[in-house]
Amino acid sequence: MNDLGDHQKAARTAACGTRDAGGIVRCDACPVLCRIRPGRDGACGRYANRHGRLVRTDPVVFAQKVVEDGGALVEFAKNEGDGTLIRGAPTFVTGIGAGTTYPDYKPAPFIVANDHDGYDTVTVVSEGMFTYCGVKVKIDTDRHLGGECATVRADGQPVGHVTTAEYGSQMLALGGVRHLTAGARDEGRATCATLERLCNGEAVELGVDGGPDVVVQAGAAPVVDGRREERMRSGCGSAIVGMFAPQWAGHVDEVVVVDDHVTGLLSEHQAGRKLALPPTGVQLCGRRSTPGRYFGVSGPGRSWGGTDLADPRDAVARIDARLAWPGLRVLITSTTGEDAFYAVLDDDLRLVEAPLPQPVADSVARIGDHCEPALCTVMFMAGAGGSLRAGVTENPVLLTRSVRAGETRVTLGGAPAYVWPGGGITVMVDVARMPRGAFGSIPTPALVAPIEFTLPRHLYAALGGHDGFVRPLEDVLEQHALSARIERWLLDNPWPLEPFRRSS
Numbered sequence: 001m002n003d004l005g006d007h008q009k010a011a012r013t014a015a016c017g018t019r020d021a022g023g024i025v026r027c028d029a030c031p032v033l034c035r036i037r038p039g040r041d042g043a044c045g046r047y048a049n050r051h052g053r054l055v056r057t058d059p060v061v062f063a064q065k066v067v068e069d070g071g072a073l074v075e076f077a078k079n080e081g082d083g084t085l086i087r088g089a090p091t092f093v094t095g096i097g098a099g100t101t102y103p104d105y106k107p108a109p110f111i112v113a114n115d116h117d118g119y120d121t122v123t124v125v126s127e128g129m130f131t132y133c134g135v136k137v138k139i140d141t142d143r144h145l146g147g148e149c150a151t152v153r154a155d156g157q158p159v160g161h162v163t164t165a166e167y168g169s170q171m172l173a174l175g176g177v178r179h180l181t182a183g184a185r186d187e188g189r190a191t192c193a194t195l196e197r198l199c200n201g202e203a204v205e206l207g208v209d210g211g212p213d214v215v216v217q218a219g220a221a222p223v224v225d226g227r228r229e230e231r232m233r234s235g236c237g238s239a240i241v242g243m244f245a246p247q248w249a250g251h252v253d254e255v256v257v258v259d260d261h262v263t264g265l266l267s268e269h270q271a272g273r274k275l276a277l278p279p280t281g282v283q284l285c286g287r288r289s290t291p292g293r294y295f296g297v298s299g300p301g302r303s304w305g306g307t308d309l310a311d312p313r314d315a316v317a318r319i320d321a322r323l324a325w326p327g328l329r330v331l332i333t334s335t336t337g338e339d340a341f342y343a344v345l346d347d348d349l350r351l352v353e354a355p356l357p358q359p360v361a362d363s364v365a366r367i368g369d370h371c372e373p374a375l376c377t378v379m380f381m382a383g384a385g386g387s388l389r390a391g392v393t394e395n396p397v398l399l400t401r402s403v404r405a406g407e408t409r410v411t412l413g414g415a416p417a418y419v420w421p422g423g424g425i426t427v428m429v430d431v432a433r434m435p436r437g438a439f440g441s442i443p444t445p446a447l448v449a450p451i452e453f454t455l456p457r458h459l460y461a462a463l464g465g466h467d468g469f470v471r472p473l474e475d476v477l478e479q480h481a482l483s484a485r486i487e488r489w490l491l492d493n494p495w496p497l498e499p500f501r502r503s504s
């Protein structure tokens, strides 16, 4: 954690905390209520007792839009800058390092009035402590990572499960209130540590019961059982047949695109029919869903394209001698083109492996070219309702309604949050769009994440906001210019202060 210098700590003396005898300070920024001895840190490492005062150990983060000499905006990911506040640059006060509202009714640590192009806004800035939270991890791979509901472990502890696969990706649901609170203490700790590390962009090794070990890192390629994934497929077996059928016509008589879900068979597929390809007598295992589209040709596994097929010929149930002919050319490939097998039927109509002819090899390479780079995506998801809202307004349900109506914008570290429909304020955010080190934790266990609510100034008053605590941006910058960490604004993120839809 980035420890501040003494003069900076003075500027960040926490508003929370009381002094006990012997120079001990009690931190009341979370339910743990640490009693911190002089010179020591609290249990989370975010607060410390320095010279008998409770101080924050890590800086609040301001994100600035910075214009280069040439007039172009520079984002922090491309230019770290020298970390000093640039006067006059559009600045957003993030919740990173801001402090909490515990025990909930306290006004948020920063309630910032900002004039954006003549439009008065208020941004309510704090750190939320989330017990109801987790991450959804999208892992671009065809490798079978485990059956649905298989337990995912970190350091041997259950921290989540495999959930429904998506198109070209395996999905994990990690964390959640049950793992954080309902199991043994070690399970809660391991879950919290796993979430914090993933959300902060670190690589985490996970094990799946009955499946492989996988290293997951937001924005990086997954590593499955020590092998770095390169390709994310562009479609299922049927889709691949549909996309590439014309390139195969004339070079090969039959193509099987193996997939543990939807396997494609060219001659029977509508794409093959449109090209007037004749039936070949190649019949697949599994069951036919629609012409040329087969389910259950293989089970999930660690062989060909995430199937359990060690020998691609096992995808073929039989060859109908009434339709097939000696010399018939068959290509079997996986959906990414990583695996390919070419065979020619002999006089007994057996599949005899042969070298891939160049045009066929080119078509397989093109399947690979159509793949995208395999990545891991980590989406933080949490319920920001409950007590957190009281730090924004004395009438918390009005905030919920305002968020629902699109009048109040929710960001986490400046990154836009998707707010789930329905009740409460259930948010989801891509951690890769947040500044580095945005997450912390407390030993309850729970995650600490920044959260900002931005809304028109007049609406804030109408919602029963803590009007007496609103401070102009300039005052906040002046007070924290020396202690804050200055980040460049990530230009992919919309500027939260852009004018809002007018409320009635």
Ligand code: SF4
Pocket: 027, 028, 029, 030, 031, 032, 033, 034, 041, 042, 043, 044, 045, 046, 047, 048, 442, 443
């Ligand atoms: S865990 Fe951290 S925030 Fe909670 S009381 Fe202790 S020092 Fe304060």
